[in-house]
Amino acid sequence: MKQMISRMAQAILATPIFVIYANTTTLGEKEYVCPLNIVAEIRKSDACASEGGGFDSSRKKGTVTARHRSLDLNAQEGEEAHAIHAGKVIVADPQWEDNMGGTVIIDHGNGDYSVYGHLKDISTKPGVELKAGSKIGAVGYTGNAQCLKRNGIIAHLHLMVIRAGKSGLGTQGGPIAELKKWGTMWQKELGADLTGPINPNLIMGDLKCWKGDTNKP
Numbered sequence: 001m002k003q004m005i006s007r008m009a010q011a012i013l014a015t016p017i018f019v020i021y022a023n024t025t026t027l028g029e030k031e032y033v034c035p036l037n038i039v040a041e042i043r044k045s046d047a048c049a050s051e052g053g054g055f056d057s058s059r060k061k062g063t064v065t066a067r068h069r070s071l072d073l074n075a076q077e078g079e080e081a082h083a084i085h086a087g088k089v090i091v092a093d094p095q096w097e098d099n100m101g102g103t104v105i106i107d108h109g110n111g112d113y114s115v116y117g118h119l120k121d122i123s124t125k126p127g128v129e130l131k132a133g134s135k136i137g138a139v140g141y142t143g144n145a146q147c148l149k150r151n152g153i154i155a156h157l158h159l160m161v162i163r164a165g166k167s168g169l170g171t172q173g174g175p176i177a178e179l180k181k182w183g184t185m186w187q188k189e190l191g192a193d194l195t196g197p198i199n200p201n202l203i204m205g206d207l208k209c210w211k212g213d214t215n216k217p
C-alpha cells in the first residue's frame with residue numbers, strides 16, 4: 001500500500017505543469033467575462049431617469065413608454081469596457097445615436113448580440129474579431145448620459161444583450177442597424193427576426209459582474 005501511494009505521488013510530481021493546468025481557462029479562452037473590471041452597482045433612480053437602470057425600468061420616448069431592456073452599470077468615467085464574449089464588431093461609432101452616444105455592437109455568432117452605450121475613446125472598429133475581455137473603449141458621458149454629467153451623477157455602461165437567434169443581422173438596413181432609430185428602446189416593430197433583449201443576468205449572473213436587483217426599477 002505504502003509503495004502504491006509512493007508511486008502515485010511520484011506520478012503526480014512527474015506530471016508536467018501544463019497537464020495540471022489543462023482544465024483551467026486563461027482570459028482569452030474564457031467564454032464570458034465581465035464588461036468592467038469592477039463589480040458595478042446597477043444605476044438607481046436619479047434626476048435623468050426616474051426608474052433607474054434596471055432591465056424593466058421604463059423610459060419615455062416622446063409619447064411612447066418603452067422599457068429599458070438593458071442594464072446601466074455604474075462606473076467612473078474612463079473605466080475600461082470589455083467585450084463580454086468573443087465576436088465580430090458590427091458597430092463602433094463615437095456618436096451612433098442621440099441617446100446611446102458612443103456605441104459598440106458585437107455579433108457573437110451564436111445568435112446573440114451585445115450592445116455597449118455611452119462609451120468614449122472607442123478602441124475597436126467594425127469587422128474586428130474580438131475575444132472575450134478585449135477592450136472596446138471606456139465608460140463615458142456620451143449621448144443622453146450628458147444629463148448625468150450636468151447633474152454630477154456617476155457615469156455608467158449601458159449594456160444590452162439581444163437574443164436574435166441568428167448571426168449576421170448587423171448589415172446596413174438590417175434589424176440590428178435599425179436599433180439606431182430607437183436608441184436604448186426596444187420595439188417589436190423592428191421585425192420578426194429579432195426575439196429581443198434578454199436580461200444580461202441570464203448569461204452573466206454567475207460571474208457577479210454587478211450587484212443589486214437587475215429587474216426592479
Ligand SMILES: [Zn+2]
Pocket residue numbers: 053068070071072158159184
Ligand atoms: Zn441605459
